[in-house]
Amino acid sequence: DVKVTQSSRYLVKRTGEKVFLECVQDMDHENMFWYRQDPGLGLRLIYFSYDVKMKEKGDIPEGYSVSREKKERFSLILESASTNQTSMYLCASRTGQSYEQYFGPGTRLTVT
């Protein structure tokens, strides 16, 4: 079974803090993704990566950066957290040959 894990299920941070959300997948997938999910807006793509050290902006990259130093790990970084970044964050991965994405359980981040 493909497993995608995220470092925290719930996180509470203060405005201005630097926040790291970690995602690890164990199936040697080339592609990894970070989404946020907000009520009434659906899943929106923040950043994605096709390979180690490669990153591409998604639809809403502002206020975020990412890091992919190893194939299995994709980190989402909030350089200076703001209250409008309070959301559910989902990581996903897939192979280069398949359309199907596998999701992690999500991290619910609250910025106060």
Added chain:
Amino acid sequence: ILNVEQSPQSLHVQEGDSTNFTCSFPSSNFYALHWYRWETAKSPEALFVMTLNGDEKKKGRISATLNTKEGYSYLYIKGSQPEDSATYLCAYYGGSQGNLIFGKGTKLSVKP
């Protein structure tokens, strides 16, 4: 801008009712249409990946159809059970764009 629409936004049914919901997507550059089920506190789980016009897929009491010429897919649940309560997401893959585009989901609640 590519848009994926799902309707209805939410649905409340009684146990035993059959139900269906709709996903509409761009009919051009179609590669695949995904359906996911997302239960509270769990990862979104892939239900179906559909690629061919006229495709019909089934998993237990859940089935889906696909019309790529007119750009829609239906998801049917026969004899809904409380454990079917979840948000059902569809996602369009247009190939050239490279990433899944998600609808906002249909939230299904099944009352015992």
